[in-house]
Amino acid sequence: MSLRLRLLLMIGVSLSLLWGGVAVWMLRDLDDEMRRTLDQRLAMSARMVAGLISQNPAAWDTRSGTAGASTLTVPATAKGLACQVSSLRGEVLARTPGATSAAIATTTPGFAEREIDGERWRSYTVEAHGLRITTADRLAERNTLLRDVMAAAIVPFVVALIGSLMMLWIGVRSGLVPLERLRQALARRAPDALTPIPDAPMPRELQPLVGTLNQLLERMRVTISRERRFTSDAAHELRTPLTALKTHLQVARITHGKDAETALDYAEEGASRLQYTLQQLLTLAQVEGPFSWDESQRTYTDEVACLAMRDAAPDAPERVVLESDDPPVELALPQALAVTALRNLLDNALRHAPAHHSVELKIQSAHDTVCFRVCDSGPGLTPAELTRVTQRFWRRDAGRGSGLGLAIVVAVTERCGGSLALVQRPTGGLEASLTLPRAKRGSPLVS
């Protein structure tokens, strides 16, 4: 349902109900008041006639003696209003025309109501000075009068209500114009436009909305540009070894002998680099992506260390010195992820340590985490390099590694809730501490 319709319905219906209720209440009061006033007037007329008679009661005494032979007729004063004066015995002494005897032949004092010739009359009788004075109203006349009064009250009321509903419609329409303008501005945008919505003058209520929208757009813009940069970087990283591979293959084709052999060797190196970069890219995508890993197999620190060492230094296993006093503990992440992270750290350490220098791997268990410490005796990193080292595709020197190793380690720690810390060792070289969470379900196993 549109906002405009909701507003119109809500305000319109409540306005109509409220004012309708007020009108009904007012009309009922008015009706009661009118009836009471008319009754009072009826009674007052009767008393007034009684008062007139009391000024000269003698005249009426003689008339009452003549036993109603000639009835005094008083000219009609109002339509549907009748008056009759009679003796207490019932002889009519005077009456207005149109008032049938039966209509006002009431004997009991006070108000009475009766139906005569199909018309209802309301009468009031008072007894004074031996006379009985009755005044009567035709109810039809009374009702007509009441209806006229009601109509006079209700018509302006209905007109005002209709008028305010129309004003409401116009008001809501124009009040929602800024919203509609905003909608049009958004609808006109190109699908990939992520520039903020210009903060043209707009109502205070819309400003937070536009602000939030702009924040969202900005976040999207940042995310998209980061993804684009990553794609562009990835393309660059793949193109470089591919270029080397292709160039050397072409050189091999146009040269002979030793030159051609060298070119083929280089081409093979290019192919391995391409393969390695591709593998790292896929690993990163898997670690960051929504892929599920085989979690049926439990992960133990000793197995992780063993597999990572085997992967990192297949030819020279003695270059990694493992130091672990604690019994193996179970880790709360898939084995493949833990091995990948640790292998990348060992890879880096081995690559940067001087040849034939060993790399230390220490495993320390804490209450709910396990820390793998990899220490090398390489050149280490400058503080500026330390801040950039986990960025994707950052390398210290071109052509060595994929520039993704530490990015993958960080992605693994982000996925499982661990952490990676790189510290320059005081003795030279770098110490990388990979902290991984321990499994809750298992207790330390003794191997």
Add this chain to the structure above:
Amino acid sequence: MRVLLVEDDDLIAHGIQAGLRARGLTVDGVKTAAQAETTLSAVHCDVVILDLGLPDEDGMSLLQRWRADDMALPVLVLTARDAVEDRVAGLRAGADDYLLKPFDLDELVARLHALLRRAAGRSVATIEQGALRLDPERGEVSLHGRPVVLSRRELALLGALLHARGRILSVDQLKDSLYGFSEEIESNALNVHIHHLRRKLGADLIETVRGVGYRFNMGDA
């Protein structure tokens, strides 16, 4: 033709150098913008191949600086960034040509020759001087319509002399266009090549200007 290759990736640099040498070009390879500037100030090059991702400075800003300093050498930009805006920015910064990695070696060679030809103000691929005809791109030489077989160095020497159009080239200049700076040069190597050229193309084709250098005899070749 002597090419300066500015490329930080060893594997690619090796490949391009080997490929261009096999195609008869003299190549100097450097890895950084600073080395490139030093090389350019020290030796004569005909064309520069510039990779944009250099470790010490962005190739684009290096190029802009060169052009601001009135460096007129043709520059071919080599890059792995293929977005249109990258290419436009490269050409705006003063690149004469743009080649996307991975490229075809033959295409690179053809583009280098085209750049050189344009820089020399020629519109056809071959250089003709009298009865002598040189196709630098294919490395083919003919005299009076008969093909003459020249070695790589002899071709480069002939190319340099023809490009000079009769101007005198010093021994150092000729050596610059024949050898990369990493190559060992024997002291009489240039004389040997001149001697071979004279033997194959005629004794009076290359004139010796005593104490100065050599020049191509434009009179009657």
